[in-house]
Amino acid sequence: MVCLLFLNHLQFAYTLHSDNGDPSHDVATASVLFLVDAKLVLLQPSANEHGELKYDMRVIAHNVEFYTLSREQPPSTSSPGLLEDRSDNTYLPAGALGHSLRDSLWYFDGTSMHAWPDVLDVLSSALTEHGREVAPTVAITTDFYPLSAIVEKGLLTGLESDLVQRRDINFAFYRLNPRTHLSIPSLLRHHLAQYDSPAALHLSHTYQKLPYFNHALEVLLHDVLDDEVDAPPESSEAALLPGVLSFLSSFPTYLDIVAGCTRKTELRSWKTLFRYLPPVAELFEESLRKDMLKTAGSYLLILHAFDEGSFSARQTSTLFKRARNEGDWDLCKELARFLVGIDETGNLLKSVLSRAGLRDAEGAEPENSYDSSDEADSKPSHEAHGSNGASLQTFDRSEGSSSDSSIIIAGRDPGSSAQDYFVDSARYS
Numbered sequence: 001m002v003c004l005l006f007l008n009h010l011q012f013a014y015t016l017h018s019d020n021g022d023p024s025h026d027v028a029t030a031s032v033l034f035l036v037d038a039k040l041v042l043l044q045p046s047a048n049e050h051g052e053l054k055y056d057m058r059v060i061a062h063n064v065e066f067y068t069l070s071r072e073q074p075p076s077t078s079s080p081g082l083l084e085d086r087s088d089n090t091y092l093p094a095g096a097l098g099h100s101l102r103d104s105l106w107y108f109d110g111t112s113m114h115a116w117p118d119v120l121d122v123l124s125s126a127l128t129e130h131g132r133e134v135a136p137t138v139a140i141t142t143d144f145y146p147l148s149a150i151v152e153k154g155l156l157t158g159l160e161s162d163l164v165q166r167r168d169i170n171f172a173f174y175r176l177n178p179r180t181h182l183s184i185p186s187l188l189r190h191h192l193a194q195y196d197s198p199a200a201l202h203l204s205h206t207y208q209k210l211p212y213f214n215h216a217l218e219v220l221l222h223d224v225l226d227d228e229v230d231a232p233p234e235s236s237e238a239a240l241l242p243g244v245l246s247f248l249s250s251f252p253t254y255l256d257i258v259a260g261c262t263r264k265t266e267l268r269s270w271k272t273l274f275r276y277l278p279p280v281a282e283l284f285e286e287s288l289r290k291d292m293l294k295t296a297g298s299y300l301l302i303l304h305a306f307d308e309g310s311f312s313a314r315q316t317s318t319l320f321k322r323a324r325n326e327g328d329w330d331l332c333k334e335l336a337r338f339l340v341g342i343d344e345t346g347n348l349l350k351s352v353l354s355r356a357g358l359r360d361a362e363g364a365e366p367e368n369s370y371d372s373s374d375e376a377d378s379k380p381s382h383e384a385h386g387s388n389g390a391s392l393q394t395f396d397r398s399e400g401s402s403s404d405s406s407i408i409i410a411g412r413d414p415g416s417s418a419q420d421y422f423v424d425s426a427r428y429s
Contacts, residue, residue: 031044033069035064035067038063039059039061040059040061040062041057041058041059041060042057042058042059042122042123042126043055043056043058044056044058044126058134061109061114062109063110064107064109065110066108067105067107067108068105069104069105069106069119070102070104070151071102071119100206101117101187103119104117104118104119104149104151106149112142113140113141113149113183114137114138114139115137115183115187116137117199122135136190138187140156142156142158142181143160144159144160145159149183154182154187154216155180155181157178159176159178160178161177162174162177182212182215182216182219184203184207184213185216185219185223187203188203188204188216189220189240189244192240192244192247197246204217214257217248217251217253217257218257220244220248221248221257221258222261222265224240224241224244225269225272226269227240228241232272241272241273241276245276255286255287255292255299256292258283259283259295259298259299259302260298262302267306274306280299280303280306280307283299284296284303284315288318288319293319293322293323293331294331296322297319297331297334300319300335303315304338304342313348313351313352316335316339316352317352317353317356318356320332320352320353320355320356321355323335324356324357324358335352
């Protein structure tokens with residue numbers, strides 16, 4: 001077994017050198033990588049004082065169950081069944097990865113899947129003076145057993161076992177289910193944590209045509225935000241969140257990513273997130289300027305929950321009018337449900353409809369109709385309010401969905417769990 005691996009990776013090292021063509025990497029021609037006794041071992045040549053060739057052995061990883069080199073994986077021509085989606089997108093064509101992950105090295109240590117984005121980083125760090133640490137890996141934790149890294153898809157694939165017990169048989173058995181997990185967020189975070197934004201942008205350019213790429217960016221923001229809320233950095237200079245937000249701002253879907261992450265996160269995390277963002281009202285106006293009406297609707301909900309003092313009927317009527325002009329009646333319906341949720345009398349809805357031109361001006365307004373001069377101070381009388389004055393039923397995910405939860409998660413499947421952060425956990429978890 002060891003001999004086969006030895007010969008296999010000796011051939012890999014030679015291929016790597018022939019593609020590189022750089023004399024400074026001649027050592028890669030004879031470098032040998034093999035697995036023995038759960039240790040990932042690297043043999044590298046060096047010359048002694050007499051100019052004779054010798055090999056130095058370096059253990060670069062422990063407790064390794066298996067490893068794989070992306071260069072050895074044949075280019076895929078079609079998607080396997082468990083990865084099929086409704087789009088026409090298939091695997092990235094051969095060579096599309098460029099230098100992003102073409103020479104990445106992956107291994108599983110029984111706990112997490114680890115990856116070196118470029119195996120040459122491992123060779124160069126192991127070649128230098130004795131005792132230097134090997135280049136850090138990207139650790140990706142999954143709740144199933146990973147079997148393979150599909151680099152072209154930015155996914156880890158594996159199996160999850162379920163114990164099945166039935167009353168009609170006197171024994172139990174395990175059923176294996178295929179699972180997948182996004183590796184793109186962890187790889188991007190690795191580059192951003194090392195202040196290597198160009199590498200992160202290059203990797204993003206590789207995957208930007210995948211149908212779930214925007215979701216991967218949202219997961220990246222969600223993971224970093226949760227970590228910094230649970231374990232705040234010692235200083236703003238040590239915080240990773242500002243760098244992640246700056247990185248995400250280079251994408252045209254930046255406003256969607258921030259809005260989606262915010263509405264799927266607990267309120268206690270919002271203060272940390274918006275510490276590095278413009279006020280919610282400005283994000284709402286920017287969404288309107290870019291004709292992103294559904295995104296603007298999301299920021300309107302966030303504005304009412306997070307900064308109720310800045311919420312006004314004028315903003316809602318403006319969005320109502322734009323949605324009417326665009327013929328987006330689904331958005332009008334959700335806005336109406338939202339307004340009824342924060343004012344059960346319906347006076348706020350009537351006032352907004354009149355402002356938006358969706359209701360006859362001569363309609364019978366009740367004497368106690370909603371006063372637009374008090375629009376910034378409107379609060380439902382039946383709701384409990386948090387320390388910042390925001391309605392708790394608007395954002396509290398931990399207590400389960402309330403009767404008005406469909407108002408807050410407008411546009412999502414009412415049957416889906418409000419705590420489920422992932423868009424499609426069966427495929428991308």
